Amino acid sequence: MALLEVKNLVKRWPNGRLALDNVSFEMRQGEILGLLGHNGAGKSTILGITLGMVQPDEGEVRIAGHSVQEHRSHALAHVGAIYEAAHFYDYLTGWQNLRVLCSLSGWWDEEEVKRVLKLVNLGERAHHKTRTYSHGMRQRLALAQALLPMPKCLLLDEPTDGLDPEGIREFREFVMKLRSDFGMTILLNSHLLAEVEQMCDRCVILKQGKKMYEGPVPSQDRQQSVYLLQTRDLAKAREVFSRSGVTFDAATRQITLPPHLAGHEVLKQLVEAEVRVESWQPHKATLEEFYLGLTGA
Numbered sequence: 001m002a003l004l005e006v007k008n009l010v011k012r013w014p015n016g017r018l019a020l021d022n023v024s025f026e027m028r029q030g031e032i033l034g035l036l037g038h039n040g041a042g043k044s045t046i047l048g049i050t051l052g053m054v055q056p057d058e059g060e061v062r063i064a065g066h067s068v069q070e071h072r073s074h075a076l077a078h079v080g081a082i083y084e085a086a087h088f089y090d091y092l093t094g095w096q097n098l099r100v101l102c103s104l105s106g107w108w109d110e111e112e113v114k115r116v117l118k119l120v121n122l123g124e125r126a127h128h129k130t131r132t133y134s135h136g137m138r139q140r141l142a143l144a145q146a147l148l149p150m151p152k153c154l155l156l157d158e159p160t161d162g163l164d165p166e167g168i169r170e171f172r173e174f175v176m177k178l179r180s181d182f183g184m185t186i187l188l189n190s191h192l193l194a195e196v197e198q199m200c201d202r203c204v205i206l207k208q209g210k211k212m213y214e215g216p217v218p219s220q221d222r223q224q225s226v227y228l229l230q231t232r233d234l235a236k237a238r239e240v241f242s243r244s245g246v247t248f249d250a251a252t253r254q255i256t257l258p259p260h261l262a263g264h265e266v267l268k269q270l271v272e273a274e275v276r277v278e279s280w281q282p283h284k285a286t287l288e289e290f291y292l293g294l295t296g297a
């Protein structure tokens with residue numbers, strides 16, 4: 001069963017703006033899914049609905065089988081989130097801030113808090129005032145708060161915004177560890193294609209509130225189906241392609257194989273047809289090429 005189910009969400013804001021147009025997708029346990037889209041595509045609206053902070057006009061989100069819209073506290077019992085910018089009381093320490101935030105839910109377990117602070121690498125600074133924290137440390141404190149108590153599902157809304165490259169890498173490695181060590185299911189809302197490429201198993205791409213794609217992160221697709229061919233025997237090559245169902249784009253020299261054919265089989269057919277192959281190499285489309293092609297940006 002899917003751990004998180006986003007079902008037919010429609011959201012129209014009072015100003016008439018259609019933010020979500022029948023969006024559905026699912027996440028299985030232990031999956032890291034990237035939610036991609038341009039500014040205003042509807043990513044944060046999906047997170048807001050998933051956290052029960054925004055009411056959809058149609059559809060629902062279910063977590064571990066519980067509807068967020070009907071049984072919010074049940075559905076969110078095992079969910080942690082970094083949603084929009086984290087705000088802390090600067091005159092309190094990291095530890096005291098966590099105490100205040102946890103008091104809202106009535107949960108507090110000193111040993112668990114110590115463990116999580118150590119996990120996010122804040123153990124030593126936990127008793128310093130947050131006004132002395134760097135942006136990266138604030139993000140780690142926000143993460144600690146999202147992890148108390150340890151959730152099954154983590155929702156991250158652009159968590160690395162404003163972090164320097166080192167901070168981004170540290171954050172990424174940490175999130176990957178949450179999945180490998182705790183089997184956590186993680187929804188990552190991000191603008192950063194490289195981040196999604198490196199962290200996510202699958203992605204959902206939104207454009208103006210509509211889902212344009214749901215599937216594996218394209219550049220990680222293990223099955224090679226696009227090759228680049230250089231040859232002066234184009235006419236002969238075209239005959240081979242039309243017999244075997246291969247698509248050839250003369251402008252880019254790209255050939256796309258049908259699912260039943262492997263690259264070496266097409267290469268063999270070309271050689272048997274006496275096509276002089278000057279170069280033949282696999283072509284990997286990047287997530288950026290795929291994303292820009294899909295969203296028309």
Ligand SMILES: Nc1ncnc2c1ncn2[C@@H]1O[C@H](COP(=O)(O)OP(=O)(O)OP(=O)(O)O)[C@@H](O)[C@H]1O
Pocket residue numbers: 013014015017018019037038039040041042043044045046
């Ligand atoms: N409270 C609101 N009232 C009216 N319109 C809103 C509200 N919140 C969001 N919107 C609009 O809904 C659409 C989707 O916004 P949303 O914040 O979900 O996009 P996003 O994909 O998260 O964008 P970004 O990457 O810029 O954060 C946008 O057109 C936005 O202007």
